[in-house]
Amino acid sequence: MKNLLALLLVMQFGVAFGQNFKFAFVTDTHIGSPNGAAEEDLERTVEDINAQSNLEFVLLTGDITEMGTDEEIARAKDIIGKLNIPFYVIPGNHDTGWSESGGVSFIKAFGYDKFVFEHEGYKFIGTASGPYVRMSDGHIPRDAVVWMDSVLAATPKDQRIINVNHYPLDNSLDNWFELTDRLKRYNTQFSICGHGHRNKPYDFEGIPGVMGRSNLRAKDEVGGYNIVTISQDTAYFAERTPGVKTDRPWRKVALGDRDYPSDIPYERPDFSVNSQYDQVTVKWSYHSDANVISTPVEAKGKVVFGNSVGKVEALSSESGEVLWDFQTGAGIFSSPAVHDDLVILGSGDGNIYALGLGQGELVWNTPTEASVLGSPVVKEGVVYIGGSDGKFRALDATDGDVLWEFSGLEGPVVSKPLLYEGKVYFGAWDKHLYALDSDSGELAWKWDNGSANRMYSPAMCVPVAHEEVVYIVAPDRYITALDGATGAELWRSNEATVRESIGISANGKWVYGKTMNDEIVAFEVGRASAKLAWRMHCGFGYEHVPSMLIENSGAVYFGTKNSTVYSVDPVSRKINWVHKIDNSMANTVNVINDHSLLVATMDGKVEWLEF
Numbered sequence: 001m002k003n004l005l006a007l008l009l010v011m012q013f014g015v016a017f018g019q020n021f022k023f024a025f026v027t028d029t030h031i032g033s034p035n036g037a038a039e040e041d042l043e044r045t046v047e048d049i050n051a052q053s054n055l056e057f058v059l060l061t062g063d064i065t066e067m068g069t070d071e072e073i074a075r076a077k078d079i080i081g082k083l084n085i086p087f088y089v090i091p092g093n094h095d096t097g098w099s100e101s102g103g104v105s106f107i108k109a110f111g112y113d114k115f116v117f118e119h120e121g122y123k124f125i126g127t128a129s130g131p132y133v134r135m136s137d138g139h140i141p142r143d144a145v146v147w148m149d150s151v152l153a154a155t156p157k158d159q160r161i162i163n164v165n166h167y168p169l170d171n172s173l174d175n176w177f178e179l180t181d182r183l184k185r186y187n188t189q190f191s192i193c194g195h196g197h198r199n200k201p202y203d204f205e206g207i208p209g210v211m212g213r214s215n216l217r218a219k220d221e222v223g224g225y226n227i228v229t230i231s232q233d234t235a236y237f238a239e240r241t242p243g244v245k246t247d248r249p250w251r252k253v254a255l256g257d258r259d260y261p262s263d264i265p266y267e268r269p270d271f272s273v274n275s276q277y278d279q280v281t282v283k284w285s286y287h288s289d290a291n292v293i294s295t296p297v298e299a300k301g302k303v304v305f306g307n308s309v310g311k312v313e314a315l316s317s318e319s320g321e322v323l324w325d326f327q328t329g330a331g332i333f334s335s336p337a338v339h340d341d342l343v344i345l346g347s348g349d350g351n352i353y354a355l356g357l358g359q360g361e362l363v364w365n366t367p368t369e370a371s372v373l374g375s376p377v378v379k380e381g382v383v384y385i386g387g388s389d390g391k392f393r394a395l396d397a398t399d400g401d402v403l404w405e406f407s408g409l410e411g412p413v414v415s416k417p418l419l420y421e422g423k424v425y426f427g428a429w430d431k432h433l434y435a436l437d438s439d440s441g442e443l444a445w446k447w448d449n450g451s452a453n454r455m456y457s458p459a460m461c462v463p464v465a466h467e468e469v470v471y472i473v474a475p476d477r478y479i480t481a482l483d484g485a486t487g488a489e490l491w492r493s494n495e496a497t498v499r500e501s502i503g504i505s506a507n508g509k510w511v512y513g514k515t516m517n518d519e520i521v522a523f524e525v526g527r528a529s530a531k532l533a534w535r536m537h538c539g540f541g542y543e544h545v546p547s548m549l550i551e552n553s554g555a556v557y558f559g560t561k562n563s564t565v566y567s568v569d570p571v572s573r574k575i576n577w578v579h580k581i582d583n584s585m586a587n588t589v590n591v592i593n594d595h596s597l598l599v600a601t602m603d604g605k606v607e608w609l610e611f
Helices: 002-013 038-050 070-080 104-110 142-153 176-183
Strands: 021-026 055-061 087-090 115-119 122-126 160-164 187-193 200-204 207-211 225-230 234-241 251-254 281-287 297-299 302-306 311-316 322-327 337-339 342-346 351-356 362-367 377-379 382-386 392-396 402-406 418-420 423-427 432-437 443-448 464-466 469-473 479-483 489-493 498-504 510-515 517-524 532-542 550-552 555-559 564-569 574-580 590-593 596-600 605-610
Touching: 021 038, 038 070, 055 122, 055 187, 070 104, 087 115, 087 122, 142 176, 160 176, 176 187, 187 200, 207 251, 297 337, 297 590, 302 605, 311 342, 337 377, 377 418, 418 464, 432 469, 464 498, 469 498, 498 550, 498 555, 532 564, 550 590
Parallel strands: 021 055, 055 087, 122 160, 160 187, 187 207
Antiparallel strands: 021 225, 115 122, 200 207, 225 234, 234 251, 281 605, 297 302, 302 311, 311 322, 337 342, 342 351, 351 362, 377 382, 382 392, 392 402, 418 423, 423 432, 432 443, 464 469, 469 479, 479 489, 498 510, 510 517, 517 532, 550 555, 555 564, 564 574, 590 596, 596 605
């Protein structure tokens, strides 16, 4: 009789909705966190869920691990895999932001980084939310937005949707509107999230929102999670203390037909700055189908870059037309380099590739033992590149043969090295800056800032050097000067809140830094002491992305977390021009000449600007 009634409802209304089903809502488990209790908290939660007979599935909404390491992911998967009911999991910023695989290991472990399934007439749609490998705001990956369009296109307008994300659907995600605009065209009941580590009701432009508490115990004796009960007309959220009790519901969301108004003005990215600087024009713009988290290279009439689903694309420098593409096995975060007629880069699939610049054919590939997120530098026919397998390599650029390996790394290399005076300098997510002999690969020295926290590693900045002094910045908000030969610490300064973006003037007079709020600064080069030469207010607001400062012909160029590109005069300390691309992170720009540059954004936009 129950099945017959459900069938009649489907025939009459299109979709039937079940009553009184329950699921567990678990978030922010942070396996690998320093206090060591995260594993015990998650194991207790899994045991508690398994002991209940009325829960039908589990949603785990991100920050499954602390640093996204392969080891942490494996430990998390082992515990979560003990659930005896279905579970659905998405990554959060801690799973991808410092990931040694660029998120590849998460996908390998769990099989996906986004999901859709139906239960009792409801469609549950979950997406990842980054950021990936670079520090930036949260970001729904471009490929997930493209995928979501296909999911929604196959969804009846009256079907009840429950959205699942790690971040709240607000401006803590740089492209929150990509989801809210889509979800409001459908019968979206509510969106659940983690990230904030507490139970909190939200309103996402009219869409009811629910943030869940972290599974971590914090200052309590045990952790906790939420149990969600779906009835015909109400969703109830109640906190559960494993093995102890379920509290009364703290959040109730009315269910039913939704009709979100389209005439209410909500916050959206502001592009009005572009009209203030009409000397900047877009020669062409291309939107890849996935994130681009690297700097494109330009050579012989082609612009080449990789995206986060592993595709290498080559565009015409003149028109932006796609000329060829090549598919690798996993996401690409490596900025390519060109040697003769080869374009060389690393991939999350564990290979270093050399492709023909003309047609994109594979010329050689050198396998490694883990993802290769680092960017290559080529000098005199030698490729220098770091990976995630604890090794930094020098390869023959013509055939990929390994000339030497340094195997002393304790964390992934995710940036580009500096070649200077017979040494190769680079940082890794193991707290250290390394200096290797460029001919032999032997360790000359390594340095760390004294912090036990590897999140303060000088891993993202590209070091700069002048007169035997190497300069770096790091998330500890210091600029540091080191003796290039010995690694001796010459001086450190936190007078300006620099983070991971650095540059140097063409005349070697100043080292530039981008601060975390509104300013760029310049320090005088020198061994004796830190001397802040000047500050310049640019007005870009809060800022934390690693986009290096590049000087060319008397102008300094850099990008921001909301893809606003600046050109400034370092002598007069005035802004030449500003141009906004989209609303996601701008990678380090590639200055082509005095009047043009290339910029790529996390959302997959690649643009050629002329000025």
